[in-house]
Amino acid sequence: MNIIKLDATPSTNDFLKELLTNQFVENFTVVTAENQTSGRGQMGAKWEVEFGKNLTFSVLVKDVLTEINSIFHLNVLVAVSIIEALEHFNIPNLAIKWPNDILAESKKIAGVLIENSLKSNGEIFSVVGIGLNVNQKNFDELPKATSLSCILNHDLDKEAVMVSVIQNLKRNVALLQIGEYDKFWQTYNKKLFKKGIPMPFEGNDGIRFMGIIQGVSTYGKLKVMLEDDAVKTYDIKEIQMLY
Missing domain, CATH: 2.30.30 (SH3 type barrels.)
Structure with missing residues (x-):
């Protein structure tokens, strides 16, 4: 697993996209930063983290999507991969708030920003940005947010959490590549926040x-x-x- 570790960067997504324009980058290359100064989420929302407490990382995913109309399959796969990874750490009451925020006990613990680029040869490269609240304790200004540490009442090994997410992502991408995406959709819809209410x-x-x-x-x-x-x-x- 190729992991590039940074102390700080404006955006791990932007860092990885810049890397892609300058050199060959292996599939599933990860860029992670202790501090992301200009992180953003869906619709341009700002994503702020406490230095060293949480996970902010981006993963390159390529050779998966074959057409632009299938892009949301990847959103579903990423959300489900995070859910599966967090279940390994016994995080209770996990849910997916459409389109791909991850909640635990009705509070946000993770956000996803996927940026896709279509190459001239038809290839689709996806940079999957993930922000995950791990060991942050103070959410006074974010009443709808929490962290894994707050839920479990103890700190976690951030790298172990990140590796679990990436391992689930790689396994599920392999399934998507052979057309087995129904499984992800079933889990996604089952975990959909407030469905049927x-x-x-x-x-x-x-x-x-x-x-x-x-x-x-x-x-x-x-x-x-x-x-x-x-x-x-x-x-x-x-x-x-x-x-």
Whole structure:
């Protein structure tokens, strides 16, 4: 496993993408940093971590996706791989908040940002950025966040957690390469946060409404049953879960 360890970098995703433009990079190369000064999550949200307490790392995944329409398969696979790795450490009540935030006991412990690039020869290179709260204790300004340490009441070996995530990722990528993606979708939908439970949402027009999550489409859109029993699909920019 090729792991590049940095003390600090603006973004492990950007570091890995820059590396890709300058040299050959092995599949599953990992870039990890003790401090990420300009980390970002979905929709450009800032991802801040305490120095040395958490995991911020990026993994190169290539030779997996064969067409642009299959991109969300990788999102599903990554989320499930993190869930499986954390189950090994006995983290309770794990869930996936659409599209790929990882929750434990209804609080966020991990976020994922996948950036894909399509090469001129048709190859798709994916940089999978993962931020995982491991040993941070203070979340006073983030009431909906927690860490593995807070849940288990003891610190964990960060590298052991990261290696477990990467091992699960590599194993599941091998399954995806032979077309066995139904397993990941089943787990993803089973672990989907608030699935089947009436809950409030807010649209990008600011209007709030009630709905029941039914699942996620193969293109990554959230399927919600509305009060008139119609099922509508939403993109990440179109809806926000209120909980």
